Amino acid sequence: MGKIVAFHSYKGGTGKTLLSINLAATYAKRGKSVCLFDLDFRAPSLHTAFASDASECWLNEYLNGTCDIKKVLIDLSQQHGNGGRFYAGLANPTTEAIRDMSAKDRKWEMRALGRLLSLKNSLLNDMHLDYLIFDTSPGLQYSSINAIVSADVVLVVTSLDTSDIKGTQRMTHELYDLFEKKTGILLNKVLAETLTSETQKRSLYEKLNNIHTLPILEIIPCFCDILRAGGTQIFVEEKPDHSFSRILEKIATKIENF
Numbered sequence: 001m002g003k004i005v006a007f008h009s010y011k012g013g014t015g016k017t018l019l020s021i022n023l024a025a026t027y028a029k030r031g032k033s034v035c036l037f038d039l040d041f042r043a044p045s046l047h048t049a050f051a052s053d054a055s056e057c058w059l060n061e062y063l064n065g066t067c068d069i070k071k072v073l074i075d076l077s078q079q080h081g082n083g084g085r086f087y088a089g090l091a092n093p094t095t096e097a098i099r100d101m102s103a104k105d106r107k108w109e110m111r112a113l114g115r116l117l118s119l120k121n122s123l124l125n126d127m128h129l130d131y132l133i134f135d136t137s138p139g140l141q142y143s144s145i146n147a148i149v150s151a152d153v154v155l156v157v158t159s160l161d162t163s164d165i166k167g168t169q170r171m172t173h174e175l176y177d178l179f180e181k182k183t184g185i186l187l188n189k190v191l192a193e194t195l196t197s198e199t200q201k202r203s204l205y206e207k208l209n210n211i212h213t214l215p216i217l218e219i220i221p222c223f224c225d226i227l228r229a230g231g232t233q234i235f236v237e238e239k240p241d242h243s244f245s246r247i248l249e250k251i252a253t254k255i256e257n258f
Contacts, residue, residue, distance in 0.1 A: 006151035010167035028084035044091035184217035
């Protein structure tokens with residue numbers, strides 16, 4: 001049985017999509033079979049990252065119950081497999097589809113939850129995938145809650161922004177404590193000058209552990225070259241010796257042992 005990993009955040013702009021793509025690529029480099037799903041139906045972005053919309057169906061259609069999950073999957077193994085199998089399931093980025101998903105009611109969301117839960121059998125068991133990675137909408141949207149309920153491990157991506165800290169604290173208390181999920185925090189986009197020594201790193205970890213009740217899995221600096229790339233590169237593939245790539249390797253190992 002493989003694992004489902006969900007990336008979540010209190011607010012947008014934390015970098016969870018970049019992290020989810022690079023984590024998926026990290027596992028593929030290790031020879032694992034992985035599928036990355038875009039569950040951010042309000043602002044889909046994975047179709048841009050992979051410059052692809054070649055699937056028979058969108059993920060929206062699977063959750064609507066109008067197609068099989070295998071018709072959603074795009075096989076990216078040749079471009080991004082690096083020894084493993086790499087699939088993606090994309091959300092429909094059209095304005096009409098975004099409006100439609102935003103208007104779904106509670107009954108629809110409950111049916112959609114059942115379809116997400118069934119992926120454990122159809123993909124992890126039947127297709128022998130090792131990891132499903134969910135890139136979710138920020139905040140407490142039903143689609144994000146469904147992803148969290150379905151997941152085995154949840155990674156909350158946050159920053160040192162005061163509103164983000166307070167929002168993440170509330171979300172932790174109201175959501176993660178309720179579902180009792182294996183959850184860890186990734187502090188992203190930290191100014192590099194605050195991490196120049198081991199003493200500074202330990203001080204920051206201590207500060208964060210006093211703020212958050214969830215474990216801090218990793219502190220990730222803000223890399224200027226990643227910002228300049230604007231999401232056009234998968235760093236763990238193109239720059240495996242980059243500090244960011246080494247951090248993703250550490251995160252991947254921690255999830256394996258979670």
